[in-house]
Amino acid sequence: MGHVNLCLKGLFIGFNTLFGMIGILLIVLGRTASTMAAGEGQSDIWQIYLLGGAIAAISCLGVFGARKQITCALKMFSGLVCIGMVICVIAGMSLASNRSMIIEATQELLKEEVNQLEDFQAAYKLECCGINKSYTDWGPEIPDSCVCAPVHQDTAICYQEETNISERVQVYKEPCVPYLLRLMNKLIDIVIGICFGFALVALIGMIMALVMVAQINTVNEEHRGPPYHASQRSAFV
Incomplete structure (x- = not known):
């Protein structure tokens, strides 16, 4: 099995571990919010669970793929992160365009x-x-x-x-x-910043995963050697 750059691998695992902890924190916050709501407004709390669970699951997939150097897991991680990045960009742009409304x-x-x-x-x-x-x-x-x-x-x-x-x-x-309208404007700015911030982080994570996939494939090709028909042809020369 080929070995990827250890610095990149460690950075990628640390990156995903941090986001996995954020996902777990969101789940805990959702649980706390559902307890405090006591039946009121609990219908929207499942979204917090869904977001936290999705972040934690994708992060675990990235860590697993990096540790085991499984390109399929890393490619799946890249695809899911790309979807999340697009969603964040669309949400940020939609919020910015609908600010006045x-x-x-x-x-x-x-x-x-x-x-x-x-x-x-x-x-x-x-x-x-x-x-x-x-x-x-x-x-x-x-x-x-x-x-x-x-x-x-x-x-x-x-x-x-x-x-x-x-x-x-x-x-x-x-x-x-x-005063409240000013606070609402600030809140919109914060949410837009979070959306584009997550999009940027997702882009970085996706690039890191794809670089690791390229490194694994390159090293595996080197260890595999030339194709069988090529080695047979060279033996008759």
Whole structure:
């Protein structure tokens, strides 16, 4: 059996081991999420299991093919990784092209749920206050959730406001609708970055696997020697 470059083999195995651990982590996170959901929204959690299981299985296939130097396993790994790379690129491009549509849909949803926005801001301790203007969108008094946390006081995200009892407090400056839309934009950027990042990593893994296949085939051809008819012809010369 031919031997591939040990540095490439070790790097490839380490690369796949890391991604196998990521797959296992996704499965654990899916299990944790299903426990916390307690029956609500569990219908979508199977996707986390599927993604984590697929990553772990493909990584194990790559490690197996590299350790045993089986070209068939490495070729199968390359094909599956190529499919994953295409999916990541399509998902990233689709998300980027539909960004404005997603932002508009989020804005419409916030308008429909405007009555629950104050409770949502208080529950998750968002660093914002009011709907589109200031705390006055929610009434004459400053809600406790709008008061800046000590770590944020005297910073650019807060401003001084006087209460009904002539006490000055620092209140979050940014209204919640622009704040949530900005967070949504950041989330879209992160997801796009993850998609193209995974695509790039998949491309690197696929190239490494194909290089290993080429090395194994080359060494095996050298060990196999010339074809039988060629050796017979040379014996009569």
